[in-house]
Structure formats: structure tokens, C-alpha cells
Amino acid sequence: MWRRSGESVFGALVLLVLVVEAALLAFLTRGFALRLIGAIPSLRLEATVSWAVSTTALLLVVLVVYVIGYHHLSGIWQRRDLGQLQAWGETWVKVLHGDAPLPQGPLSGPAEEALLALREILHGDEGILLQDMLRDTGLAADLVKRLTSRFLVRRLVALEGLARARLLEAVDPLFVSLDGKEPAVRLLAARAIARTLGGLALGEPDEGRTLRFAASLRRAELPKGVVDEVLLLLEGRAKHLIRDLLRDPPASAALRRAALEALGRLALLDMLPIAAPALTDSDGEVRAAALRAILRIGYIPPDLLPRVAALLRDPLEFVRLHAARAINLVPGKTALDALVECLGDSSWYVRRSAAEALALRGPDGDAVLEEMSRTHEDRFARDMAAQVRADARAQAADRLSGGVRR
Amino acid sequence: MTSILVVDDDPAVTNVLKLFLESSGYAVVTAQGFVAGKKALESSLPDAIVLDLNMPDGLGLDLLSHLRVQLQRKTPVLVLSGNRQESTVLRALEMGANDFVRKPFSPREVTARLRKLLP
Numbered sequence: 116m117w118r119r120s121g122e123s124v125f126g127a128l129v130l131l132v133l134v135v136e137a138a139l140l141a142f143l144t145r146g147f148a149l150r151l152i153g154a155i156p157s158l159r160l161e162a163t164v165s166w167a168v169s170t171t172a173l174l175l176v177v178l179v180v181y182v183i184g185y186h187h188l189s190g191i192w193q194r195r196d197l198g199q200l201q202a203w204g205e206t207w208v209k210v211l212h213g214d215a216p217l218p219q220g221p222l223s224g225p226a227e228e229a230l231l232a233l234r235e236i237l238h239g240d241e242g243i244l245l246q247d248m249l250r251d252t253g254l255a256a257d258l259v260k261r262l263t264s265r266f267l268v269r270r271l272v273a274l275e276g277l278a279r280a281r282l283l284e285a286v287d288p289l290f291v292s293l294d295g296k297e298p299a300v301r302l303l304a305a306r307a308i309a310r311t312l313g314g315l316a317l318g319e320p321d322e323g324r325t326l327r328f329a330a331s332l333r334r335a336e337l338p339k340g341v342v343d344e345v346l347l348l349l350e351g352r353a354k355h356l357i358r359d360l361l362r363d364p365p366a367s368a369a370l371r372r373a374a375l376e377a378l379g380r381l382a383l384l385d386m387l388p389i390a391a392p393a394l395t396d397s398d399g400e401v402r403a404a405a406l407r408a409i410l411r412i413g414y415i416p417p418d419l420l421p422r423v424a425a426l427l428r429d430p431l432e433f434v435r436l437h438a439a440r441a442i443n444l445v446p447g448k449t450a451l452d453a454l455v456e457c458l459g460d461s462s463w464y465v466r467r468s469a470a471e472a473l474a475l476r477g478p479d480g481d482a483v484l485e486e487m488s489r490t491h492e493d494r495f496a497r498d499m500a501a502q503v504r505a506d507a508r509a510q511a512a513d514r515l516s517g518g519v520r521r
Numbered sequence: 522m523t524s525i526l527v528v529d530d531d532p533a534v535t536n537v538l539k540l541f542l543e544s545s546g547y548a549v550v551t552a553q554g555f556v557a558g559k560k561a562l563e564s565s566l567p568d569a570i571v572l573d574l575n576m577p578d579g580l581g582l583d584l585l586s587h588l589r590v591q592l593q594r595k596t597p598v599l600v601l602s603g604n605r606q607e608s609t610v611l612r613a614l615e616m617g618a619n620d621f622v623r624k625p626f627s628p629r630e631v632t633a634r635l636r637k638l639l640p
Contacts, residue, residue: 201532208536212544232533239627241537314625 121185128181132174139167196225203229211244220253227254227276235279238314242281249280259288271303278307281314286324293331301335309348322355329359332370339369346377353377354386361389371396372404379408387416394422399431406437415444427453432462439465443472451476451483458487458496466496470503481507523639524548526567528558528584529601530576534624538571541628542635555579562588567596569635572618574602574609582609582616589617597638601626 146163149155203226209215211233218226230252234245249255258280261273274292277285285307292304308328332342346353360366360374375393378386393405406426409415415423426438439457442450457469473480473487481504488500525547527538535551542549552561555578562570562584570588574581581600588594600613603624610621620634 204533204536208540211537212540229533232531233537236531236534236625237537237627238625239630241628242625 121189125181125185128178132178135174136171139170143167199223199225200229204233207233207248210248211241217248217251221257222252222254230254231276231279234281242314246280246282249282255280255282255285259285262288262292267297267300270300274300274303274307278303278310281311283311283315286311290327290331293335298337302337302341305332305335305337305341305345306348309345312352313349315352325349325352325355326359329356332356332360333366339373342370342373343376346373347380349377350381353381354383357383357386358389361393368396368398368401371398371401375401375404375408379411382412384412384414387412387414387419391419391422394419394426399429399434402426402429402434403431403437406434406441409441409444410437413444415441420445420449424449424453427457432464435460435462435465436468439468439472443475451479454480455483455487455491458491458500459493463495463499466499467503470499473500474503474507522546522548523568524550524565525569525571525635526558526561526565527551527571528555528561528576528581529571529573530554530578531573534573534601537628538631541632545632545636547635555581555584558584559587562592566594569597569599569639571599571601571631571635574600574604574613582613585613585616585618597635599631599635599638601631 143163146155146160150157150160203223206215206218206226207230210217222230230245230249231254234242234249237245246255258273258276261269262277264270264273270292274289277289289304289308289311292300293308295301295304312324312328332345337345346356349356357374357378360370365371366374371393375390378390387409390405390408393401396402396405406423409419409423423438423441426434427442429435429438435457439454439460442453442457444450451473454469454473458466458473460466460469470484473484476483484500484504488497488504491497491500523546525542527535527542527549529535529538529551530553532553535553539549539551550561550565550567552558555576558572558576559579561567572581572584581602585598585600588596588598597619598617599620599622600610600618601622601624602609602613604610613621619638622631622634
């Protein structure tokens, strides 16, 4: 508030100075023009110049005093706020530990901030106690009430607070915010819901809310990065949501990609069969995301192998690149043959990816690379095999010399 | 008395751990941030360290490396971090961390794990 008001006053002050200076310059110009034609005596012009210069100096002094005073006061108030925050932090920890009585609401800004900061970092028994403290002080109800404020900033601050508070009773009001008009509100609401549901103790029923969340996400049109973050925040509880986003009718391509990224990042091995249809998706980015999920998990179920192998001939270069990396997860000759075929790909990136995959297969892969560097019918494939072998040897030598130095 | 150094830039974390660990009978020294943590490591010999990985003025992993490589100390280190990347956890353990607790955390869990790490 102080910062916003202070900056507004500064803006108004600068505008006033500019207006006065413009008027002074106009007055001076007029004075010089009149003096040129002899309409006023030089003494009067000198008086006008002196008056203009002293007014300018005065205005500059006012501006400088304001800026210095503003920063000085800001510093004092910032230190006071930090001190209050620290004191409230210590008070809440004592309350949590049973060493002090619970302060009654309404709470001041630093008290709210300190309580939310503590709730953000704690779970388990202390987390449950803090939730009760949020309710008993009235802060929980107040945050929910602020979601309906007509001021956007107030609503955003409340959403941020609820994301930290992780209160189950706030999820339904948060769904209303997620269906709202402002993109920033939808984003923060999605994050708050994900943090709340992701923080639920294992065994608490959540499927209904998670499916409602999936339906809201389908409508909310959030950027893919936000959906990625939301799914990761849900952690183990992301399963229902991922399943929903990949089932028929499919969600948008961006949501399907986000679901596949989360499936891989959360290493949900048991859900890989759900990713199978994505390997033949009409959207290349989705096919690539399915391959990345497989790569992150590090395993190709046997029934998915033909689909992954088929993607080695995908029309899109980046899909073939991921397919070449994924096929390397398969042990044995099948993968070696597939990678040799990829060495002759028209794309430099796919050839490089296939050669690097072969190099990672140890002596067997190196032997194939050596043979291909001499015998492959494609000149570019031979060059790539030789180059990657040389790079692998150089890296091994570097590692060895690093080890000796250590 | 067994002493524990808590290095974290978040005063909420240092406050809560200080109170809970002190009530369990440990002497607790707190350092807010990388620079303060490094100074505390060099000037004291705690029996165990609770270390945050992401601090605005430096990485906990660098502090861990400083402890193990430069200072050549085997003090037990419990890493406390909100980082959800498995690779970061593994890296911390490879670099000599003895245990890992994720934020949000339970102070009782941290106390119990520290008790196990202490001789």
C-alpha cells in the first residue's frame, strides 16, 4: 500500500514539476522575444530569469527531499515489518508447541504471513494443528471470503494464501475461481487446488474432487506449463486426473501432452498402458510426449514395442529422435538392428541420437558403431558412427584423467 | 550437549526446527542462508547439520561439497528441501548427505531422523 501510494505521489509530483517547468520555459521564451524587439527593459528580463531559476531549484529540492524521504521511510517500515514477521513467526511456533495461547483474530498482515509461512513448510501432526489454528483464528474463513472480493489483487493474494494453507474446505470455492474469467485467477486457483489435493494424507477420499478438477482443467484453457506444474503438485493423486485427460473424449492436445509428461515424471509405471493410444495420436507432439514418458520410466512394455518401433519411421523428425532413444531401452538384437536403420535417417538429429544410443550400449553397441563407420551404405551414417565413437572415447579419456587428478 | 546446525534461508524453518530440536535436548545454532551457513561451518564443529538445498545466495550442494571436500568432515548431514527432482536428491546423497527429508516436513520426523544419524 505504502509502495503503491508512494509511487503514485512521486508520479504526480514529477508531472507537476514538468508542467511548471514547461510554463516557465514558455514565459522565459516570451520574455527573451520581447527583449529582442525592445518591448521590455533588460532589468525586467533579468528578474524573470532569476525567478525561473529559483523556482526550478526549489522544485528540484522538493523532488530530491521526497525521494530521499520516501526511501528512508520505506527502509524503516520494511525493517519494522520484518521484525513483526519474525516476532509472529516465533509466536506461532510457540503456540504450535503448546508454549503460548492462541492469539485471536482478526490477525494483522505480518501475523497472517507468518502463520501461512509456517503452514507452508509443515505437514504431519504439526500441519494438522496449523490447519486448526488457521480455522480458529478466522484466517481460513477470511481467505475464502476474500475470493469473492471485487478487487483482483485481493483475490490473487487470497488464492496464494489458500495454496499455502492447503485447506480441504477451500477446494469447492477454489473450483468457482478456476471457472472464473481472469487467466491469472484461474492459474492461481489451479495451483491452490493441486497443492491442497496433493497434500492430502494417503487414504483420504479424493477421486470425486480430482475428477472435478480434471473437468475444470479441460474448461480452464491454462497454458501447458501450468498444467504440467499442477499435475506434478498433485503427485500420487495425479493418477485419476491423468487417466481422465487421456481417456475418451480426449482432452486438448496440450492437456494430453501435460498428462503424458506427468506420467513420465512421476514414474507411474502401472499407467504406461494408458499411454499406448498416445503413441498413435494424430498430434506429433503428443506422440513425442508418450515416447518421453516411456524414456523417463525406462521401460517399454512388450505390447507397446511394435508401436514404438513404428515411430522410428514417423514423418516428424523429433518423433523419430525420441523413438530412437526409447528403442534403446530394449535389450538384444532387435534394438541394435532398429538403431542401425536409424543411422541412415535423413535427419542429422536422428542419426546422432541413434549413434549415441548405440554408444550407450557398451561393447556391443561400440562394435556395431565401429562396423557401421566402415560398412554402412550411407556416407552420412558412416561419418556419424565414426564421430560418435570418437566423442565417446574422448569423454572416457576425460573421465579417466579427471579421476586421476582427484 | 549435542549441537545441531540448521542452515536454511527461511526463518520459519529455522524457528520451528530450533524450538523442536531444543525441546528434544539438543543445542541448536541457526544460519540463515549459504554465506552464514558457510561461516558457521568453518567456525564451529556441530554434531549434525540440517541443510537446505536451495538458498538465494548459494546452493546447499556446494556447502555440502565444501564440508566433505575442503573441510574433510564426516559430520552427518540431513538434507531438507522442497526440490521434487529425484536427481537432486540422488546427487545430494552421492555427495555425502546422510538422509533426505522433503518440504513440507514434520519437525518430529526431522528430529527422529537426526537422532538416528547421531552417534
